Amino acid sequence: RKGENFAKTIDKKHFGLRKEKLTHFRVYWHDILSGSNPSSVVINPPISNSSFFGSVTVIDNRLTTEVAVNSTLVGQAQGIYAATGQRDASALMVMNFAFKTGKYNGSSIAILGRNAVLTKVREMPVIGGSGLFRFARGYVEARTMWFDQKSGDATVEYSCYVLHY
């Protein structure tokens, strides 16, 4: 009957999957809310002024090789985060790290997890990837390098461990 067999089994070799390898890298994620060209923009305000709960932010943040904002750019962190803690400063992070240099150009990893921003080291899952990071699984460890109370700007180190083919 119509529409019943749109899917069919193909040979797994199509994927040409060899052995999984573990890749590690550190990138610096720059959350810039201030200035004339912010990369992180609130698209929904908090529900009250007693906490950030309910706020939603869209980001296209620089990913660089060093802590300095203008160090070598390796990609962009594009996604959203929502303030989802009513009693703890934590956010739901849903973002892609899109890489732009060398062999990783055009590849990405997808991160979705809980970011308890005041905790020294926060762990979030890598839930997938594309290109060289196809079938990615793993996790990132996020550490805040600096945070400007006034502007809200921050640089966070993402130490990423990615298992992929």
Added chain:
Amino acid sequence: RKGENFAKTIDKKHFGLRKEKLTHFRVYWHDILSGSNPSSVVINPPISNSSFFGSVTVIDNRLTTEVAVNSTLVGQAQGIYAATGQRDASALMVMNFAFKTGKYNGSSIAILGRNAVLTKVREMPVIGGSGLFRFARGYVEARTMWFDQKSGDATVEYSCYVLHY
């Protein structure tokens, strides 16, 4: 050239991955919209009053061991859900179960899936985890225990099957 070799392959043993184990647990997810301290707040209204389609809700819902709201708290469900069905009552769920007790304190699982809320049993994927639930894969079965038509409050049982290291 600059920025091209920021990533390197490391030994998988770094992960110290032994055998995957399957963990099962039941928690009760309390979606409280009513009262002075709701844990579930609509941050974007539906696009029309003919259905919920388009509405976005942010949650920091209690996760307890029994159906009763004030039974033992084991964690919080922090995330967002969006009403994504135009002809069916279904939602996109994107949430972290952040656990707070015993050895699971600080660990979490990430759930992303389709919640057909009027269906007796709804299955959603577990797409990742952190801490003890690192590399988590699995699924949850959601069953509505009670739903208050007037206030919109509900308690839903989440029976979670998680494969992890």
